[in-house]
Amino acid sequence: MKKALRKMFFSVALASGLAGLPLQAHCQTAVSVDNHLKITPSGELEITSSASSSADDFNWYAGKWKVQNKKLTTRLSNSNDWTTFEATDEVHSILNGTAFMNQYKTTVDGKPFEGMSLTLFDAKTKLWKIYWADSRSGVMDVPVVGSFDGKIGTFYSKDVYNGKPVLVKAQWDITNPDKAVWSQAFSADNGKTWEWNWHMSEERLAGDVGPARRKLLKADPALAIPAVTFDAHGELKITASASSSPRDFDFLVGRWRMYHRRLNKRLENCQDWTEFESTDENFRILGDVGDTDTYYTTEMPGPDGTRGSGKPFEGVTVRLFDTKTKLWSLYWVASNVSALDPPVVGSFENNVGHFFCKDTFKGRDVIVVFRWDVRDKDNPVWSQAFSADKGKTWEWNWYNVSERIK
Missing domain, CATH: 2.40.128.20 (Calycin beta-barrel core domain)
Incomplete structure (x- = not known):
């Protein structure tokens, strides 16, 4: 699904404290604390930056990566069936080091698949916006928005999955910036509970700076x-x-x-x-x-x-x-x-x-x-x-x- 594919790029990280555990351990529906997210009575997202949010927070990202993906086969259905696959990711620093563009490549259903993300920092709000487009649709999607707090970056957006409105959370864990890990979760109850449905473990390729x-x-x-x-x-x-x-x-x-x-x-x-x-x-x-x-x-x-x-x-x-x-x-x-x-x-x-x-x-x-x-x-x-x-x-x-x- 186009909307689901888009988010896989945006956070190569498990939830805080999860990086050392098997991926299956965090893939069940779980309560999540989201200190920088509020939902207005009209259903809009109010996302605030962390006190430490900085234009330097993605400086670790540029380079070449090997990506191990693990994706929940069926989402929001209490499933525990997963599929795994590999990909590559090449990330470039742009706009004098204040933004990043990357090219993600893999094979989906036996056919080549490419994605591109554009990661931009808003100096006024101190929030990062991460946009996604892929070779299936050729459309730039609505960005996930958020910031880093220490070694964990968390980014949110509203979306629709199987005709139902959901909140999307993407997280980077860069405890080890040469082995960053990404996770994506959906919430169908306005953020009360979250189900992790995609994890990517990225490892910097030998020879990368x-x-x-x-x-x-x-x-x-x-x-x-x-x-x-x-x-x-x-x-x-x-x-x-x-x-x-x-x-x-x-x-x-x-x-x-x-x-x-x-x-x-x-x-x-x-x-x-x-x-x-x-x-x-x-x-x-x-x-x-x-x-x-x-x-x-x-x-x-x-x-x-x-x-x-x-x-x-x-x-x-x-x-x-x-x-x-x-x-x-x-x-x-x-x-x-x-x-x-x-x-x-x-x-x-x-x-x-x-x-x-x-x-x-x-x-x-x-x-x-x-x-x-x-x-x-x-x-x-x-x-x-x-x-x-x-x-x-x-x-x-x-x-x-x-x-x-x-």
Whole structure:
């Protein structure tokens, strides 16, 4: 049924405190406490937000998920017969991180089925509205509305099931944001009792960035980019820190899995990002004055953030320490170009390295900075920014965080 299918997307969570129990344990008719829902004498829903409701409440959601579904076969008939099936869900952050859009795919009655949800935050009411459309109807349904209170998000709407008016409740339990769980319940008595009829257990797919890593994939406001200066010929003047050392990149030696967040369009006030994964193997060369690594992915985004083609992409970095100037020069060559880029040059200070060069991007002169933040050597973060005004302002366009492969 179209109305019933729509709600399955909106909450990947069991009721509070239920996540550790078998799904069957909560699928009977049960009394529910709904502190943020009131029903007016005319039958309208009055939904208020929790005190903690925030535009950040769905930040955990973006990514790729494997979904285990368990659906009550017959609803509101005291049934205990269930059907199970699998699905996939891919969720994207949109509107500068204030909204989410996802694409749900499965098979229904042997035929492909797709659904799309649009999750929007109302800054005035502090309520989330979650809309649904699917491949069967092509119609955007009335949203479920609500908010998170701690790790539980609860959302409501009015609907009709088998010709009878019902209230619909959808809940997310994000106690573990990498294994979120959703539940849906119907009430035929204006919220006095509820029957849970659908549960989805979502597990983040291996390689997905995830919320903990995503926190690292943005600029740290506590770290300023050093001011750039130029000589009489307009060339960058770069001097090494007092602590610069040929051992500064020793932390990179080994094998790594890297999680990336890359801006889709550079120097165009773009707010859309693409996330992907790669691997990297690093080792020292030239005794104490060199370091190199080989980078590999099949997910490298194309121009303007188009999805990776699945074809192998490889890159090689060569890092050389100048024993006279105490500056590092970082060279990069990629398999899709096979030309050595101009090196970025710089040094580390207090476990943060900044490396600069002049370059051109789409015909514009830019200054490029690489930053290596190794204050946590087990999770080093690399970032890249461009400046089109000689270092007065910067736009960060790429981040990655590395995790050692053991």
